[in-house]
Amino acid sequence: MLMRQPCPELQFAYAPPxxxxxxxxxxxxxxxxxxxxxxxxxxxxxxxxxxxxxxxxFDRDTDRWGDVWxxxxxxxxxxxxxxxxxxxxxxxxxxxxxxASARLIDxxxxxxxxxxxxxxxxxxxxxxxxxxxxSFDWEGDRHLRRDMSETIIYEMHVKGFTxxxxxxxxxxxxxxxxxxxxxxxxxxxxxxxxxxxVHEFPILEPHGKKLERPNYWGYDPMAFFxxxxxxxxxxxxxxxxxxxxxxxxxxxxxxxxxxxxxxFNHTCEGNENxxxxxxxxxxxxxxxxxxxxxxxxxxxxxxxxxxxxxxxVREMIFHCLRHWVHNYHVDGFRFDLASIFxxxxxxxxxxxxxxxxxxxxxxxxxxxxxxxxxxDAAGAYQVGSFGNHRWAEWNGRYRDxxxxxxxxxxxxxxxxxxxxxxxxxxxxxxxxxxxxxxNFITSHDGFTMNDLVSYKEKHNEANNxxxxxxxxxNTSDNYGVEGPTRKKAIATIRSQQIRNMLATxxxxxxxxxxxxxDEVRRTQKGNNNAYCQDNDISWFDWRLVxxxxxxxxxxxxxxxxxxxxxxxxxxxxxTGRPIDGRKVPDVSWYGIKGNPLHWDQGMLAMxxxxxxxxxADDPEGLGRDLIIMFNSTxxxxxxxxxxxxxxxxxxxxxxxxxxxxxxxxxxxxGPVAPSNRIIDMxxxxxxxxxxxxxxx
Numbered sequence: 001m002l003m004r005q006p007c008p009e010l011q012f013a014y015a016p017p018x019x020x021x022x023x024x025x026x027x028x029x030x031x032x033x034x035x036x037x038x039x040x041x042x043x044x045x046x047x048x049x050x051x052x053x054x055x056x057x058f059d060r061d062t063d064r065w066g067d068v069w070x071x072x073x074x075x076x077x078x079x080x081x082x083x084x085x086x087x088x089x090x091x092x093x094x095x096x097x098x099x100a101s102a103r104l105i106d107x108x109x110x111x112x113x114x115x116x117x118x119x120x121x122x123x124x125x126x127x128x129x130x131x132x133x134x135s136f137d138w139e140g141d142r143h144l145r146r147d148m149s150e151t152i153i154y155e156m157h158v159k160g161f162t163x164x165x166x167x168x169x170x171x172x173x174x175x176x177x178x179x180x181x182x183x184x185x186x187x188x189x190x191x192x193x194x195x196x197x198v199h200e201f202p203i204l205e206p207h208g209k210k211l212e213r214p215n216y217w218g219y220d221p222m223a224f225f226x227x228x229x230x231x232x233x234x235x236x237x238x239x240x241x242x243x244x245x246x247x248x249x250x251x252x253x254x255x256x257x258x259x260x261x262x263x264f265n266h267t268c269e270g271n272e273n274x275x276x277x278x279x280x281x282x283x284x285x286x287x288x289x290x291x292x293x294x295x296x297x298x299x300x301x302x303x304x305x306x307x308x309x310x311x312x313v314r315e316m317i318f319h320c321l322r323h324w325v326h327n328y329h330v331d332g333f334r335f336d337l338a339s340i341f342x343x344x345x346x347x348x349x350x351x352x353x354x355x356x357x358x359x360x361x362x363x364x365x366x367x368x369x370x371x372x373x374x375x376d377a378a379g380a381y382q383v384g385s386f387g388n389h390r391w392a393e394w395n396g397r398y399r400d401x402x403x404x405x406x407x408x409x410x411x412x413x414x415x416x417x418x419x420x421x422x423x424x425x426x427x428x429x430x431x432x433x434x435x436x437x438x439n440f441i442t443s444h445d446g447f448t449m450n451d452l453v454s455y456k457e458k459h460n461e462a463n464n465x466x467x468x469x470x471x472x473x474n475t476s477d478n479y480g481v482e483g484p485t486r487k488k489a490i491a492t493i494r495s496q497q498i499r500n501m502l503a504t505x506x507x508x509x510x511x512x513x514x515x516x517x518d519e520v521r522r523t524q525k526g527n528n529n530a531y532c533q534d535n536d537i538s539w540f541d542w543r544l545v546x547x548x549x550x551x552x553x554x555x556x557x558x559x560x561x562x563x564x565x566x567x568x569x570x571x572x573x574x575t576g577r578p579i580d581g582r583k584v585p586d587v588s589w590y591g592i593k594g595n596p597l598h599w600d601q602g603m604l605a606m607x608x609x610x611x612x613x614x615x616a617d618d619p620e621g622l623g624r625d626l627i628i629m630f631n632s633t634x635x636x637x638x639x640x641x642x643x644x645x646x647x648x649x650x651x652x653x654x655x656x657x658x659x660x661x662x663x664x665x666x667x668x669x670g671p672v673a674p675s676n677r678i679i680d681m682x683x684x685x686x687x688x689x690x691x692x693x694x695x696x
Contacts, residue, residue, distance in 0.1 A: 013134060014326035014364070016225065016319040018068070019108030020131040022078050027131050030070040031084050031106060032312060033282045035096055038087035039069040042103060044128055047081065047114040047237055055085075078133035079237055081113060082106070083126070086281055092294035095285025097276060105129060105278040107287075107316060109223045110323075112200050113237035118208035126206070126277050127222075127229070130238045134327050141249045143331050143367045144257050146191055148392060148511060149435040149569050151369070152559055153259065154190040155444060156516035157217070157538070158198060158231045166542040171233040175240070175247040182254045184545070188519060188552070189559035192257035192369075194334055196444055198244070199260075200226040202268050206275040213464065213532035217444065219336060220268040220302065222277065224320045227328075248329050257331035259369060260324060264317050265340040265376065270303035271296040286312050289347050297347045299340050301377030308341050308355045317355060322364045332369030334394070339372075339380035349380055360390040371438055384426030392511065395423055395437045402441050403452070403475035405604060405632055406500050406684070413606060414599045416630070420608060421587060422509030424573045433571050437510035441501050442518055445471075447528045449501065449518035452476045453494040454483055459526030462533060470529030483526060493684055499554060499656035499663065500632075500686045506558040507568045507628060507688065519555040520544035550660035557666040561653065567612050567623040580614045584625070584644060587611070592631075594640035594677075604632035605681070609644055627689040631681040641677040649673075650689040657685035668692075 015021060021028045029041055038060070042052035056073065058064065063071045073080075084106055088098030101123060105112070109129035117125040162169045162177030169180040178193075185193065197218030205211050218228065232240035248258050267287075269280050272294060279287035289297040289305040296304040307313050324330045335341070342353045359370055374386040374393045383396050401415040418425055422434030442449050447458075456478045458470045479497075480490045498521065505512045516522070517540050524530050530538045545552060562568055574587040589597040590607040597606050608630070612623030627650060629639050641650070652670030655663055662670075668690050673679065679687065 012326055014322045016108055016323055018319075019106050019110060019225070020080070020082065020129065022131060022133050023072070026072055026074040027076040027080060028070065028072050029082070030068055031108075031282065032068055033086055033088070034067040034286065035283060036069070036086040036088040036098065038100070039063075040085040041071070041073070042083040042085055043073070043076075044081040044083075047128060048117075049081075050117055050119065050125060052083070076131065078131050080131040081128040081237065082131070083129060084282070092272065093292075095290050095293045097280045097284045099276050099281055102276045102281045104276075104281045105223055107224070107278055107282065108319070109200075109226050110134075111226045111238040111241050112223055112229055116202070116204045116206055116208040124206045124275050124277065125208070127200070128237075129223075132238055132241055134241070136242060136245050138245070138249060138329065141252050141329055143325075143329060144252060144255065145367055146257055148369055149433075149571050150191065150563070151257070151435075151511050152189070152191045152506075152562065153194050153438065153511065153513040154185065154188070154192065154516060155194045155196070155440075155513055157196045157444070158228075159534070160216075160539045161516060162540070164536065164539040164541055167540065168542070174231050174233040175227075175243040176233045178247050179250045182250060182256070185251075185256060186254050188556050189563065190256065190514065191563075192259050192331065193251065194259040194261060194513065196261050197221070197263055197336075198228050198231065199224050199262065200228050203230055206277070214534050215532070216534040216538055217531045219263050219531070221263045221266070222268050224262075224264070224316070225323055245328060252329065257369075258329075259332040259334055259371070260330050261334045261336060262321075263336045264308060264320075265306055265337040266300035266302040266304050267306065271298065274303060283312070286310055289343065289345065291347070299343060299347060299376050299378040299380075300337055305340060305343070305347070307345055309344050309350075309353055314355050314358060318358055318362055318365075321359065321362070321368075325365060325368055331367075332371065334371040334373065336373055337376045338386060339374055339376040339382050342380060342382065342386075343376075356387045356391070360388055384423075385430070388430075389432045389436065391432075392436045392438050394443070394513075395419075395426070395439055395510065397426065398423065398437065398439045398508070398510070399441055399443075400475060402501060402504055405630075406497055406504070407475055407477050408604060408632055408634070409475070410602070410604075413601070413604055416504075417589060417606070417608070420504065420508045421574045422570070428573050434509040434573060435511050435569075435571065438513055439505055439508050439510045440513040440515075441505055442515045443513070444515065445529070447474055447476055447526075448515065448522050448524055449498050450494075450521040450523045451526055451528070452501075453497045454478055454523070455526040456482060457526070458528040459483075460529050462527060462537065463529060463531075470527075474528060495551075496656050496684050498551065500684065502555055503558055503654055503656060503686055503688070504630075506555075506562050507626070509568065509570055509574065512562070514555070516540060517544070519552050520548040521551060550663070553661070554654075554664050557664045558654065560666065561668075565623060565626075566618045567610055567626055570613055571617065574610070579611070582611070584609075584611045586613075588642070588644060590642040592637055592639045592681075594642040604630075605637060605639075606630050607639060607642060609642060625691040629679060629681055629687045629689075631683060631685050634683050636683055637681045639679040639681045641673060641679065645691070648691040650691055652687065653690045654686070654688040656687070657682040
């Protein structure tokens with residue numbers, strides 16, 4: 001019997017069927033267009049060439065196969081530069097917007113080079129497409145396949161993470177810069193980075209001028225298959241391809257997964273007044289949802305809406321996802337404004353949309369995490385009802401209820417308990433487990449954690465939109481002074497509130513997501529919509545790591561606690577019933593006197609008793625019973641330990657009101673709960689106790 005020997009060089013790759021594909025003898029170019037009457041391939045010698053060195057016409061009889069135009073260019077190698085150009089009808093009323101002079105980006109382009117070039121002739125000269133060879137020494141790298149229930153997400157911006165001079169890296173603002181900061185990510189303990197958009201988006205405006213409000217966040221897609229050239233450290237065409245792979249490989253070696261924030265809801269071509277750069281000039285009425293033939297439906301809030309449930313577009317999306325998974329080894333995706341996937345080809349919301357099911361069931365995506373932002377800009381809100389058990393969701397309800405509780409809003413006691421326990425009200429009815437809930441309190445969109453407790457109002461004046469942009473409903477507070485202050489009492493409560501919210505997030509059932517910099521109090525100076533702030537307002541200030549080392553230590557210890565405690569990362573919902581023959585319910589709730597909680601009590605104060613999971617769910621017996629006390633009132637209170645906890649020694653793990661380093665005890669060796677069972681709970685504080693042995 002022959003024994004198969006492992007081959008470390010063997011890698012699984014995926015070749016999308018369209019675009020530019022290097023072959024043994026040259027490069028094959030393929031592009032879809034049903035309505036074009038002519039197709040041309042424009043070839044360039046150098047990135048800065050304004051005019052093509054050669055134009056090759058596709059022969060309609062020999063180079064067209066169904067609705068696909070395809071030809072071979074002998075001798076053309078990786079690194080070659082090109083555009084497409086298509087002739088066809090100009091009939092906006094019928095959805096056709098062909099422009100025979102437009103230079104078009106290949107929808108399947110795997111890299112772009114250069115940027116828009118100026119010209120007096122009025123022609124738009126977009127970045128050039130690059131022929132890519134995906135050969136790369138992955139050194140046996142594979143997807144990490146970490147269970148979703150064990151995931152801790154860190155949302156970050158590739159450029160902003162290391163662009164500041166304070167980062168002191170060799171390759172600032174780049175994929176390689178991220179590699180230099182992996183030791184910091186490891187010190188935090190996060191298990192996955194969720195990268196804000198890294199697919200191509202415009203750097204300049206279409207005629208080569210600087211943008212009045214530069215696109216920093218990247219939510220303006222130009223080429224879905226291509227890593228953003230602006231984050232490459234090297235200057236050669238397609239340098240970003242290898243550098244992105246180097247980053248993924250290095251993160252994997254550190255045990256950190258890579259999740260991409262992808263924007264399959266619109267493109268940078270805008271509405272009928274926007275430029276023709278790619279999709280409009282190839283098959284406009286297929287790629288976009290149109291109204292009355294010529295008007296672009298704007299469910300994205302960005303001028304147009306990608307027609308995700310058209311078979312051709314649907315095919316492009318799943319080719320793109322496979323491409324990122326198997327050619328770049330990414331571990332998952334967060335889908336921006338994913339509710340647009342629930343709109344049919346006329347924009348109506350439908351049940352069981354094909355694209356949602358396709359992504360969930362695609363066997364080539366089976367190792368990945370898929371996360372929906374389950375709403376869009378036109379009123380669809382599907383939190384709790386998006387897709388099947390494969391789909392997780394950004395839980396906007398979690399954000400709102402956690403913020404409201406810690407701000408002291410009435411009626412938030414029950415909602416916080418529901419969020420803490422995994423949001424069964426949203427997901428259990430559909431058979432979806434707690435880890436379908438991506439819990440977050442802040443995200444890139446809105447206030448940072450520091451600003452959430454420092455500003456009552458948004459301060460977006462730097463965006464030059466008269467402070468009219470951004471959300472007006474932030475559920476924030478400043479505790480007496482708007483912005484920075486030296487008043488000790490205000491500084492103290494702000495510090496406590498940050499710890500309260502981060503601790504709540506990290507002990508909640510579900511999957512926590514932390515925004516880069518929240519762990520060291522990064523500020524945007526009250527700007528809650530910094531989409532255009534490619535500067536110190538948005539960049540990570542690395543001086544904060546030292547200035548707020550006590551908070552970073554607190555967060556790191558909370559993360560480590562979560563990783564070691566299956567009690568707070570269950571795969572099944574808490575029921576309030578005993579398990580494993582114990583007399584202790586898996587979760588129970590108490591008032592400040594240790595009595596069963598009355599949910600209509602009006603006082604935002606409670607104790608949660610969460611029992612260790614069953615041995616079936618925790619075979620190593622790592623879980624411990626926890627008592628978590630919450631006081632979101634403005635008064636200092638005395639809590640009594642509930643009688644359910646008698647006979648056990650309880651060690652303090654975290655105390656958000658204590659002065660560091662006594663705010664957290666990483667080894668769970670904090671002070672033992674007093675013998676009289678009375679716990680002093682200062683206003684706006686939270687305490688976590690851990691039993692040192694299982695109850696029987």
